[in-house]
Amino acid sequence: xxxxxxxxxxxxxxxxxxxxxxxxxxxxxxxxxxxxxxxxxxxxxxxxxxxxxxxxxxxxxxxxxxxxxxxxxxxxxxxxxxxxxxxxxxxxxxxxxxxxxxxxxxxxxxxxxxxxxxxxxxxxxxxxxxxxxxxxxxxxxxxxxxxxxxxxxxxxxxxxxxxxxxxxxxxxxxxxxxxxxxxxxxxxxxxxxxxxxxxxxxxxxxxxxxxxxxxxxxxx
Ligand SMILES: Nc1nc2c(ncn2[C@@H]2O[C@H](COP(=O)(O)OP(=O)(O)OP(=O)(O)O)[C@@H](O)[C@H]2O)c(=O)[nH]1
Ligand SMILES: [Mg+2]
Numbered sequence: 001x002x003x004x005x006x007x008x009x010x011x012x013x014x015x016x017x018x019x020x021x022x023x024x025x026x027x028x029x030x031x032x033x034x035x036x037x038x039x040x041x042x043x044x045x046x047x048x049x050x051x052x053x054x055x056x057x058x059x060x061x062x063x064x065x066x067x068x069x070x071x072x073x074x075x076x077x078x079x080x081x082x083x084x085x086x087x088x089x090x091x092x093x094x095x096x097x098x099x100x101x102x103x104x105x106x107x108x109x110x111x112x113x114x115x116x117x118x119x120x121x122x123x124x125x126x127x128x129x130x131x132x133x134x135x136x137x138x139x140x141x142x143x144x145x146x147x148x149x150x151x152x153x154x155x156x157x158x159x160x161x162x163x164x165x166x167x168x169x170x171x172x173x174x175x176x177x178x179x180x181x182x183x184x185x186x187x188x189x190x191x192x193x194x195x196x197x198x199x200x201x202x203x204x205x206x207x208x209x210x211x212x213x214x215x216x217x218x219x220x
Contacts, residue, residue, distance in 0.1 A: 052099075052100045052101055053100065053101045053103055054100050054101070054102055054103065054125045054126070054220035055103045055105060055123055055124050055125055055126075056102055056103065056104045056105070056124070056125065056126045056127075056128055056216060056220070057105055057107070057117075057120050057121065057123075057124040057126070057127050057128070058070065058091075058104055058105065058106040058107075058128045058130065059106075059107060059109065059117050059127065059128070059129055059130070059145075059149065060109050060129055060130035060131060060132075060142065060145075060161075060163075061109045061131075061132070061135075061138055061141060061142050061145065062086060062108065062109035062110045062111075063086070063109070063132060063135070064109060064130040064131055064132045064135075064142070064163060065130055065132060065161075065163040065164060065196075065198065066087070066091070066106045066109065066130045067084035067085075067087055067091050067106060068084050068198050068203075069128075069130060069161065069163065069196065069198070069203055070091060070093045070104055070106055071084065071093075072198050072199075072202045072203030073093065073095065073104070073202070073203055073209070073213075074093065074095070074202070086108065086110065087106055087107070087108035087109075087113075088108055088110075088113075089107075089108060089113070090105060090106065090107055090108070091105075091106035091107075091108075092104070092105055092106070093106075095213070097213070097217055099217065100217075100220065102213075102216060102217070102220065104128075105120065105124075107120060114145065117149065118149070118152055121149065121152055121153050121156065122153075124156065125157075125219070125220040126156070126157050126158070126159065126216055126219045126220050127149065127156050127157070127158045127159070128158075128159045128161060128216075129146050129149070129158060129159070129160045129161070130160075130161045130163050130196075131146075131160060131161065131162055131163060131176065131180065132163055132164050133162040133163060133164050133165055133167070133170035133171045133176055133195075134164045134167035134168075134169045134170040134171075135164075136169065136171070139171070139179050139180070142180070143179065143180045143181060146160070146180060147181070147184075150185060150189070154186070154189070157189075157190040157191070157219040158189070158190070158191045158192070159191075159192045159194065159212075159215065159216065159219070160176075160180065160182070160191070160192065160193045160194070161194055161195075161196040161205070162176040162193060162194065162195050162196065163196045163197065163198075164196075164197055164198075165195045165196060165197040166197040166198075172195075173193055173194075173195050173206070176193060177193055180193075190219060192215060194206045194207075194212065194215075
């Protein structure tokens with residue numbers, strides 16, 4: 001009888017000790033995994049930077065020419081170029097530079113996809129915002145979306161590409177500057193507006209493609 005009581009006490013103590021250890025272990029495990037947006041933000045950016053990768057987010061209204069520009073960036077190096085279908089999600093392209101790898105990520109510009117844009121801002125080193133310079137009717141919308149993004153991250157460097165300069169009704173760079181209210185952007189923001197169009201052998205950016213790539217590399 002006495003022996004049984006000892007066994008029962010020993011068992012109870014063992015269960016209690018095991019329970020406490022489990023409780024402490026679970027507590028430690030979950031405390032380390034509490035989600036914090038800031039922590040995640042810095043972790044992702046640091047991880048990318050450690051691996052020598054920089055993310056360039058490519059946004060703009062549907063039809064602005066984002067996918068074509070990604071294709072056009074590599075066309076000069078023998079990359080293929082052709083008609084792009086509307087992006088129904090994401091589109092990804094990498095360029096290897098001597099110092100780092102540039103990961104270009106396009107998110108489709110359809111109205112339903114624009115809600116995802118902001119989620120990717122935090123992982124991004126440079127924003128390339130593409131505007132169809134000939135789509136005068138939708139320029140106010142393009143401007144509103146751009147300024148929404150600018151308000152969300154006051155530090156992010158931005159390159160605005162005034163695309164489709166080959167079209168007869170395209171706004172010039174100075175007209176685009178005004179139409180997009182870029183004079184209202186804070187002076188300390190690193191923001192550039194460049195003219196662009198697609199040529200038969202790839203993307204043509206004001207000055208030249210190398211200057212565009214060098215600019216991105218300076219900003220990342
Ligand atoms: N004339 C002219 N057409 C262009 C130029 N750039 C793109 N396009 C055309 O514009 C259309 C839309 O181009 P996309 O690259 O698919 O546009 P997008 O911004 O990726 O559109 P979504 O993926 O729907 O958000 C295509 O028919 C392209 O061939 C340009 O510089 N000049
Ligand atoms: Mg696209």
